[in-house]
Amino acid sequence: MPSFKTPTSQQIETVLQRIRSPEFGAYFLSQLKNPKWIAPLQDSGLFSSPPPAIHSEGGYVRYSNWPASRYLARMAQQAPTEVADILATIETDNPYVVGNVVDAALAMRPDVAGSLVPVIARAARDGTLWIAFKDASDLCVRLAEGGEVNPAMELADALFAPAFEAGQERPKGRDAYWYKDGLKKVAPILSETSAREFLPKLCDWLKAAIDAKRNVDPGTGSDYSDIWRPAIEEHEQNHDYDFAGGVVGYVREAFERAIQSKQVLLDEGLQILGQYPYLVFKRLRLHLTGEFAEQNVDLARETMLDRRLFEEYGCKHEHARLLAKRFPMLDLTQRGQWLGWVKCGPMGKLAEAIASDDAEKAEGRRRYWRFERLHWVHDYLTGEHRAFYQEMLAKCGEPDMADLNFRSGPARWGSESPMALAELSEMTFEEAVERVCSWKPEQSRSVGPDVEGLASIFEQYVGTNPEAFSAKGQVLTDRPALFVRKFITQMREAVKAGREISLSGVLDLCDWVLSRPVDERTTPELERDVLVDKDWQWTRGQVASLIENICTARTDDVPRYPLNGLRERLWGMLGILCRDRPGSVQDSAQDDPRMHDYLNSAINTPRGKAVEAALEYARWMANHVKELEGKNEIIPGGFGAMPEVREMLEWQIAEENRTVDVMAVIGSRIGLIYWIDKKWLAENVHRLFPLDEMKETPFVREAWAAWTAFLVWERTHIEFYRMLKSQFAYAVEQTAGIESGEDRREEPMRRFGEHLMLLHGRGQLGLDDDGGLIRRFIENASPNLRRHTISFVGQSLDESEKVPSEVIQRFMVLWEEYWAGLGKRDAEEKPDAWLFGWWFSCGKFPDQWALDQLEQFVNVTPTPEPDHSIVERLAKIAHVDIRKSVRILDRMIRGDQEGWRIHSCLDQAKAILRQAMKTQGEAQERAVALIDYIGRRGYTEFGQLLHE
Numbered sequence: 001m002p003s004f005k006t007p008t009s010q011q012i013e014t015v016l017q018r019i020r021s022p023e024f025g026a027y028f029l030s031q032l033k034n035p036k037w038i039a040p041l042q043d044s045g046l047f048s049s050p051p052p053a054i055h056s057e058g059g060y061v062r063y064s065n066w067p068a069s070r071y072l073a074r075m076a077q078q079a080p081t082e083v084a085d086i087l088a089t090i091e092t093d094n095p096y097v098v099g100n101v102v103d104a105a106l107a108m109r110p111d112v113a114g115s116l117v118p119v120i121a122r123a124a125r126d127g128t129l130w131i132a133f134k135d136a137s138d139l140c141v142r143l144a145e146g147g148e149v150n151p152a153m154e155l156a157d158a159l160f161a162p163a164f165e166a167g168q169e170r171p172k173g174r175d176a177y178w179y180k181d182g183l184k185k186v187a188p189i190l191s192e193t194s195a196r197e198f199l200p201k202l203c204d205w206l207k208a209a210i211d212a213k214r215n216v217d218p219g220t221g222s223d224y225s226d227i228w229r230p231a232i233e234e235h236e237q238n239h240d241y242d243f244a245g246g247v248v249g250y251v252r253e254a255f256e257r258a259i260q261s262k263q264v265l266l267d268e269g270l271q272i273l274g275q276y277p278y279l280v281f282k283r284l285r286l287h288l289t290g291e292f293a294e295q296n297v298d299l300a301r302e303t304m305l306d307r308r309l310f311e312e313y314g315c316k317h318e319h320a321r322l323l324a325k326r327f328p329m330l331d332l333t334q335r336g337q338w339l340g341w342v343k344c345g346p347m348g349k350l351a352e353a354i355a356s357d358d359a360e361k362a363e364g365r366r367r368y369w370r371f372e373r374l375h376w377v378h379d380y381l382t383g384e385h386r387a388f389y390q391e392m393l394a395k396c397g398e399p400d401m402a403d404l405n406f407r408s409g410p411a412r413w414g415s416e417s418p419m420a421l422a423e424l425s426e427m428t429f430e431e432a433v434e435r436v437c438s439w440k441p442e443q444s445r446s447v448g449p450d451v452e453g454l455a456s457i458f459e460q461y462v463g464t465n466p467e468a469f470s471a472k473g474q475v476l477t478d479r480p481a482l483f484v485r486k487f488i489t490q491m492r493e494a495v496k497a498g499r500e501i502s503l504s505g506v507l508d509l510c511d512w513v514l515s516r517p518v519d520e521r522t523t524p525e526l527e528r529d530v531l532v533d534k535d536w537q538w539t540r541g542q543v544a545s546l547i548e549n550i551c552t553a554r555t556d557d558v559p560r561y562p563l564n565g566l567r568e569r570l571w572g573m574l575g576i577l578c579r580d581r582p583g584s585v586q587d588s589a590q591d592d593p594r595m596h597d598y599l600n601s602a603i604n605t606p607r608g609k610a611v612e613a614a615l616e617y618a619r620w621m622a623n624h625v626k627e628l629e630g631k632n633e634i635i636p637g638g639f640g641a642m643p644e645v646r647e648m649l650e651w652q653i654a655e656e657n658r659t660v661d662v663m664a665v666i667g668s669r670i671g672l673i674y675w676i677d678k679k680w681l682a683e684n685v686h687r688l689f690p691l692d693e694m695k696e697t698p699f700v701r702e703a704w705a706a707w708t709a710f711l712v713w714e715r716t717h718i719e720f721y722r723m724l725k726s727q728f729a730y731a732v733e734q735t736a737g738i739e740s741g742e743d744r745r746e747e748p749m750r751r752f753g754e755h756l757m758l759l760h761g762r763g764q765l766g767l768d769d770d771g772g773l774i775r776r777f778i779e780n781a782s783p784n785l786r787r788h789t790i791s792f793v794g795q796s797l798d799e800s801e802k803v804p805s806e807v808i809q810r811f812m813v814l815w816e817e818y819w820a821g822l823g824k825r826d827a828e829e830k831p832d833a834w835l836f837g838w839w840f841s842c843g844k845f846p847d848q849w850a851l852d853q854l855e856q857f858v859n860v861t862p863t864p865e866p867d868h869s870i871v872e873r874l875a876k877i878a879h880v881d882i883r884k885s886v887r888i889l890d891r892m893i894r895g896d897q898e899g900w901r902i903h904s905c906l907d908q909a910k911a912i913l914r915q916a917m918k919t920q921g922e923a924q925e926r927a928v929a930l931i932d933y934i935g936r937r938g939y940t941e942f943g944q945l946l947h948e
Helices: 009-018 022-031 035-043 067-075 080-087 095-107 110-126 130-145 149-160 176-193 195-211 243-260 266-273 279-291 297-304 307-311 313-329 332-344 348-355 359-376 383-396 421-425 429-438 451-463 466-476 481-496 503-515 537-552 567-577 606-625 643-653 660-667 670-688 691-696 701-713 718-723 725-737 748-761 769-780 783-798 805-829 837-841 847-860 867-880 882-894 901-917 922-936 940-946
Strands: 627-629 632-634
Touching: 009 022, 022 067, 035 067, 035 080, 067 080, 067 095, 080 095, 080 110, 095 110, 095 130, 110 130, 110 149, 130 149, 130 176, 149 176, 149 195, 176 195, 176 243, 195 243, 195 266, 195 279, 243 266, 243 279, 266 279, 279 297, 279 313, 297 313, 297 332, 307 313, 307 332, 313 359, 332 359, 332 383, 359 383, 421 429, 421 451, 429 451, 429 466, 429 481, 451 466, 451 481, 466 481, 466 503, 481 503, 481 537, 503 537, 503 567, 537 567, 537 606, 567 606, 567 643, 606 643, 606 660, 606 670, 643 660, 643 670, 660 670, 660 701, 670 718, 691 725, 701 748, 718 725, 718 748, 725 748, 725 769, 748 769, 748 783, 748 805, 769 783, 769 805, 783 805, 783 837, 805 847, 837 847, 837 867, 847 867, 847 882, 867 882, 867 901, 882 901, 882 922, 901 922, 901 940, 922 940
Parallel strands: none
Antiparallel strands: 627 632
């Protein structure tokens, strides 16, 4: 290590005076290489205030680098302990600062770096680690390799435990590529260093991914994994696009590695998997039984001879592989038993279905079924079974579906390409286009190569070199829409990935597309053309998406593409697309437009997709002309600087042109419109949110589409409330006639309640303001809606770092009024609602007040949720009022009729009771009685508290 000089007091004083200048501070810290400056800079408070996120009115969030944290990251190798002590106290929502913390941890010894894991893990859960996700994964590996298993496990859980939004099968806040890349590195080392702790955690992550899927049933174990993960092992039929399917692969590899390294035995691994309900876990057990059969030969034999598994449809692949690999483990009698099942033919529903066919067809299906099963063990067949197998093999060839329930081609299930990617890659672009566009399928065939599979291979081919192919877009002129669409799709993805393509060549082709009649058919009518483009509409949709990607592309936080030469070109196309035919937008089953967010379906309609692209075009324009006025960004001239957008919006919101899809898209972008031209927005509020129509025809979707999308997708803003006071007041009236669902937070009326609570907390809407709007909402709302709105307050505070005291005071008054009115009834009707739980556990309210309210609450509802968080907080503040704390704990434990809640908070309960035992009077007496009660429930270790 080089020798560094300790700075003198004079040097320190000089620097501290000059460092007040941001420019000097940034330069000084960027050049500083001496770790002995850490202490004096720390004493000056330099490291205590990282720059926060900056939220602009246009909905943007900006972050800035922090020279101080970059300096600390550079010093981490020379002074690891000092740096770790400072960074471990950092509280920040700035991803750049978090990235510096990760860089510092990677430069330290693992035992020191472990102290930074809580900071990094918090950032991962808060969604501020995205810049450094890869490096954080590397840190997790380094910690595990360095023997710091507990910090490694804590970090792994923060990085890879998936959280899902309702209706989504991909986890929120996770980049799929880096997630998979990180888990690929982390899973092997943790499965070899701490398998007994890591393997259940990995299974929990997989279960969460399956829970997020549609049409799964933990009760029966049904998960359709034989479709989304056809094979447990690596297999050509597995698909990268399914998140849960990908996690299955990591689970399998981790269990295999743990068993191979003797971290766990086969039986232990099977026991862990057996605790989870879904079919895929049973398939994993079958796979491991086959791979490690030598560890438990009896189990392998028993599994092969399990008649239920033999007939179970979902386990077909793994059961087939087990038999193919381990059939010799069966003795002759056991082999005869299994072959006898095969000879008898299928059982159950399949047998009934076959029996309904005519005799000849039924016999053919039975023979083929027997042939497929014998194919599993064909290497070991003798006698009549071998003769039958050879006869069928000569007649039918090897069965494609012997061990699978589904087989997919490159495009979709059942699609197959007549050409391989390698074949096209040897051709010039012109030759490849001619080849794929001239291919014709055989009309008489119901299986085999089809145009959909060919189009998928062509899309992959274009993706191999979009830079070169983009200049040749004109080659696709007068070609079928299907192949034109695939080409434009790849160009859209290339723009999104930041690749340098020839926009001119691609846009020439787009212009030609928009010149074609929308209903023109460019492919022949076929029996199997479910996904074949029947007209140009899907291709036009890809043109809109391409333009959107061009407008949103950025380099170093500025638009990548200039206005000159593109503005007129892009709007020439958008102007056409924005008047495309409106699409059909479906309601939810309840068929109440006040309760339905139309945006998710609206952005997939032709006009909805085009208007979405047009609004991103407006943002692109604004980012080119914006100016800074004080701390605010302004757009000189507003829509006057982009009259084409203003004209488009005014045409769309005119009563005769208004459609559900477009109104939903516009309603979700009110923040963008406000940023560009707040005056235009104020003048057109009555057309965007037509209150008169909402009153006169309350169930007309067009009148509600913009409003519900605004509620769900826009941030709460006082200016929006001021513009929309009449709409807010009318929505409060409507809550009386709406029964909110149980668990759909994105429901518009639930989001409406959240808007009101945020406005109230900020002091922008008092309880008595505007005719007591908030009081009227609480009185009118259905119980479910009211409970959600009140519990949202506590949840939002739990997610906040620091909350001003005046905000807390407002909510204290709100709670007291609510509890004195409808609160007790709401709690009694639904005891498991997380009504006051978040309020108490968030830790933002005065301790004594929180204890007072919690005691009142548990007297009505003795099992408040989330119980673990409540008791955890109660243990921290029990000293404030130990008598009340013991009364609350007593009420919660005795109210736990199921008997399982106490298990999740044993340590916290002990801590509270230990404090009570050190006092005199009521607290100690109640503690003794409660310890006795808990001991009688089976938790005898609490008796130790009586002797301490």
